[in-house]
Amino acid sequence: MRKPVNPPFSSGTNNRFGRSRLGGGVTATNSNARIVTHPLKVPDVPATRELSAMVNMGLNSERARGMMIQRLRDQGINNEKVLAAMMAVPRHLFVDQGLASRAYEDAALPIGYGQTISQPWVVARMISALCENGVPAKILEVGGGCGYQAAVLAQLTREVHVIERVRGLYDQARDRLKTLGLLPRVRLTYGDGMVGLPIQAPFDAIIIAAAGLKVPQALTEQLAVGGRLIAPEGTTTQRLVLLDRTGTNTWQRTELEAVRFVPLRSGVQS
Ligand code: SAH
Numbered sequence: 482m483r484k485p486v487n488p489p490f491s492s493g494t495n496n497r498f499g500r501s502r503l504g505g506g507v508t509a510t511n512s513n514a515r516i517v518t519h520p521l522k523v524p525d526v527p528a529t530r531e532l533s534a535m536v537n538m539g540l541n542s543e544r545a546r547g548m549m550i551q552r553l554r555d556q557g558i559n560n561e562k563v564l565a566a567m568m569a570v571p572r573h574l575f576v577d578q579g580l581a582s583r584a585y586e587d588a589a590l591p592i593g594y595g596q597t598i599s600q601p602w603v604v605a606r607m608i609s610a611l612c613e614n615g616v617p618a619k620i621l622e623v624g625g626g627c628g629y630q631a632a633v634l635a636q637l638t639r640e641v642h643v644i645e646r647v648r649g650l651y652d653q654a655r656d657r658l659k660t661l662g663l664l665p666r667v668r669l670t671y672g673d674g675m676v677g678l679p680i681q682a683p684f685d686a687i688i689i690a691a692a693g694l695k696v697p698q699a700l701t702e703q704l705a706v707g708g709r710l711i712a713p714e715g716t717t718t719q720r721l722v723l724l725d726r727t728g729t730n731t732w733q734r735t736e737l738e739a740v741r742f743v744p745l746r747s748g749v750q751s
Pocket of ligand 1: 528569596597598599621624625627628629630633639644645646647672673674675690691744745746747748
């Protein structure tokens with residue numbers, strides 16, 4: 482049996498799910514917590530101040546990213562390819578300007594529409610698990626949100642398919658990924674990821690960024706034999722699960738850490 486891929490966390494934390502193996506600073510409630518707030522507000526500051534803040538953020542962001550990478554290492558992430566990919570992506574460009582200064586904290590942040598950009602540790606953990614036996618060539622992400630995780634995946638491989646069900650987020654992700662020159666590698670679809678992308682299947686890896694009660698069967702069927710899927714499962718209590726497709730009709734399931742994600746919903750939101 483495949484052994485679980487948990488990294489060797491040195492310390493744990495207590496959370497409302499009990500004792501977690503997650504390292505300090507990471508709790509099950511901040512991995513991708515649903516934040517239902519008012520629509521994002523652009524701060525009311527003069528344009529010149531905004532501009533200089535952006536320039537400063539650009540200059541400081543590399544240092545902030547370096548600190549984020551060091552923190553991820555301290556939290557047990559040791560896949561150098563994944564760390565390099567996360568070092569390469571300017572996370573602050575995927576959040577509202579008013580939140581840019583917090584972009585490198587280990588926290589989920591609101592991106593509008595009641596959704597969040599995933600916490601860096603969760604992104605690193607999920608992608609590391611997918612890449613444990615080498616980087617998959619063709620990846621499907623369900624729940625593209627603002628496009629951050631897709632941008633990280635695009636640093637690793639050339640074919641990343643992404644589905645997002647909220648039109649406004651799909652538009653934002655498309656614009657950001659285009660600006661960063663990543664659209665040839667990332668193929669975005671506006672639609673319901675619970676049905677997957679049958680036309681493009683099979684996928685070597687599938688990553689689901691929102692939690693359902695169970696991983697939808699359409700997605701397990703679209704995984705290539707030998708491929709791997711990672712997803713949060715549950716409602717108030719959630720856990721990451723890994724599914725390895727070991728044969729045409731066989732999947733091996735491994736349970737990982739407790740997490741907290743926004744819900745996987747069917748249909749689209751225009
Ligand atoms: N991957 C993002 C995280 C986005 S949060 C990141 O890089 O940070 C999860 C996203 O899943 C939300 O944008 C939500 O709208 C989306 N989602 C939920 N159910 C979905 C479904 N059935 N199909 C596609 N997207 C879905």
